[in-house]
Amino acid sequence: MSEGRDKKGGAAAVSGNPRAEELLAKMDELRQAERLSVARGVGSFMAHELGTPLQVIQVRAMMLVSGEVTGEAAVKSAKSIVEQTARMTSILNEMLAVVRRNGEAGAVDLLEVAKAAMELASVGARARKVRVELDPSSGSAHVTGERTKLLQVMLNLIANGVQASEEGGTVHLATRTVLRSPRYDPKGPPEKLASVEVRDAGCGIPKELFQQIFKPFFTTREAGDGAGLGLAIAHSIVKDYGGWIDVESDVGKGSRFTVYLPRGAT
Ligand SMILES: Nc1ncnc2c1ncn2[C@@H]1O[C@H](COP(=O)(O)OP(=O)(O)O)[C@@H](O)[C@H]1O
Ligand SMILES: [Mg+2]
Structure with a gap:
């Protein structure tokens, strides 16, 4: 059962309406599925990102153990091991933050979350030959919330941008x-509001669909490609925090989704 629903008493509010109950149960199930897909992304990210430093560490340590390197060269190898270990520690901390389910709401900087989201999304994006970039004009934007949920909002928006883009395209992120x-x-x-913008130069969305796209299960993708929940989940998280999502889009030119959230403590 989703935490937002517990807090807001959503289940109680719809009790007596079996269809709504059923829909909410389905939503919960699908939120769970979204989590799984995030977890899968995290898995391939880890295999990719941890594999390289691990190899470096292994080679350097073997050189040290065998006595192949001594003196200054040995110090250099040892330094490289320290650096690679630090890199792995920071990646693991990042993963932990993603995997933790019910984090406490706290002070969160959207800029920091955007950087993490970019990194997580870039593996899948690369496979489609799409880049994910942070606008250099981005600045800190502090809100109060659960980091994992805000990360999920950004990941869902980025995933859509990537899916809408052609090969060689770029999805831009900006926090302000x-x-x-x-x-x-x-x-x-x-x-004063905190905002995060995700824009792509992809296929765009017809105006008449602007209302539809935030509805649960609305999708234009082939069966199995999308559950039609990415935006519904993003919307429900952002709404819980007292914010909203604006959409601007031109068919054939691209889309811009902007999340607005009340500013939190810095
Ligand atoms: N950046 C975008 N560019 C074009 N269409 C989009 C974009 N984001 C969302 N959409 C449209 O909104 C629909 C719903 O998106 P979403 O809720 O994330 O579900 P899903 O991605 O599973 O289809 C998509 O199927 C697509 O038609
Ligand atoms: Mg989606």
């Missing part, structure tokens, strides 16, 4: 603090 009127009061005084 922006001044904007709140969505419920578009003429109201602008507030």
